[in-house]
Amino acid sequence: MGGYESIILTVITAATPLLLAAIGELVVERSGVLNLGVEGMMIVGAVLGFAGAQATGSAYIGALCALGAGMGLALLFGFLTLHLVANQVATGLALTLLGLGLAGMIGEAFVGQPGIRLERLHIPGLSTLPFIGPVLFGQDLLVYLSLALVAGVSFVLFRTRAGLIIRAVGDNHGSAHALGVSVIRVRYFAVLFGGACAGLAGGYLSLAYTPQWVEGMTAGRGWIALALVVFSTWRPLRLLAGAYLFGAVGILQFHAQAGGVAIPSQFLTALPYLATIVVLVIISRNRVLTRINTPACLGQPFVPDR
């Protein structure tokens, strides 16, 4: 049935940017750093992704630009919080404010321009299967990448030595340092990975979700991604479930509006934000669960003693 198929397809497109941004932030937080600048990195990723695609005609190069933009801002954040031990919460906010300003300024030239859409992959034989074809085998590359990242992050964090080191740094940076782990280097890698993911998530918005540039087009998705990380209790597979749940909430409003539901559009638009609050409350109520899973050094500065 075509109706269900199109709903599932839109849920996937709505969930992917959330998933991309959140899986990056999950790794950042696992290493003990709280980067509240996700929204800022996302929106600069969105505008530079769009710009890159316009300049080269290729959405893939656009996506790479988005990734680089996110990493650039993340590097700035890393320098301030890791090298200069600035307050992480305030620096993250600064990153978001700066990112919103930069993106608005750069994006002014692109307002109203038609964008270049990231193509959907076409696998001969499989993509044409009824229903399963378009849903499972007809997505764009970044959808598969986001799913691969979840699997990859899950594997690396819990099955490899590198993951053990990341988690050790996040849970007890003093001990990790004493064992000879370079806390700051590990955190830099995590922060840069988070920036790359957030930038890519922004690029997904301007290259696939709605292929155009609109001022403020991230609309709080970076913050929702941050909430998703809490919701997932820092576990990649739960994050996957959360992102798709929120993708569905976001899509619900469009279908409700199209279906002529007599609720003012503003209330429907507010749904994802309200859902975020509700979900945060539900998860945080279980204090044991959050206490066990929260990286113990989250947000704490680390200065190596000499």
Added chain:
Amino acid sequence: MRLELEKRAEHSRTMAVLSPLLALVLTLISGAIMFALLGQDPVRALYTFFIEPLTASWSLQELVVKAAPLILIAVGLAVCYLSNTWNIGAEGQFTFGAIAGSLLPIVFPGFESPLTLPLMLLMGIAGGMLWGAIPAFLKIRFGANEILTSLMLVYVAQLFLDWLVRGPWRDPEGFNFPESRLFSDAAILQPLADGRMHVGALFALLAVIAMSVILMKTLKGFEVRVLGQAPRAGQFAGFSRNKMVLFAFLLSGGLAGLAGISEVSGSINQLTPVISPGYGFTAIIVAFLGRLNPIGIFIAGFLLALSYLGGEAAQVSLGLSDKTTRVFQGMLLFYVLACDTLILYRIRLTRAYAPSGKEA
């Protein structure tokens, strides 16, 4: 070459004063580079941005009009941040305060008495407090992260305002524009002089004085600081973390609400879909630039108000984007945070091989 931090034996008082100034200079230098990259003459652009608005009396008044809400919100936020409570949803509390205060002149336009304005202001404060109480309650009762909940409520408040002015509160004689009816004279904060400056500026001044006294001279001020810097010591002293969260949110929410209703009543005189150029977020920068100190915030408020005016001036006379303002504000906060490191640490670049040789 490696960058190393060496902890100072104690706070550097010189640096505490110098760091905001240093941040300002660095912002101006970066701004000059940015203007040059945009193909502008940097000197002329900086002059238009930061000096020209100070040369006319109307724009000086406008400066006060823009500084007042920033200062009002920022002194409240300073109490939050000093006590390690992270309210970043002041924009939402500002909006909801404006909505609550406007209830009277919009729904009961016939109610014109000397009581109208005081009641509006009180309702504005109450509205801001209510909106601030939600994240505080969720934090205390359920442990929900106040950063995220307070921010989500910004979007909710803005959408609620949007619905009101396009729906039930739309001016019946307004040709379908998304605007409420204009406030009657009894509901308008009076101008202080011949111009745009209105009584709201006095609220900001009062808030700065009151907050200075509270923070420096009362036990409450001490409690704020102890819970922020040494939460365990605060607990032993019998200070309640939860009560402090509620206090900080109610105070900052109330002040943001007062700023909201003052802005609507004094400057806009009606509700429109957008009533703030991001005052609630810019106030975060004001609070940090002012070193979370009411007097410092007073000065910083004027500086960031100037960045709004400069943005407008640069847009008109140089054709620059009005988004330049946001970039300046963001850069400024970055530099402030970076320079604050100098208060606690000495920074040195070394070539030496550190004995531990481990950190990056």
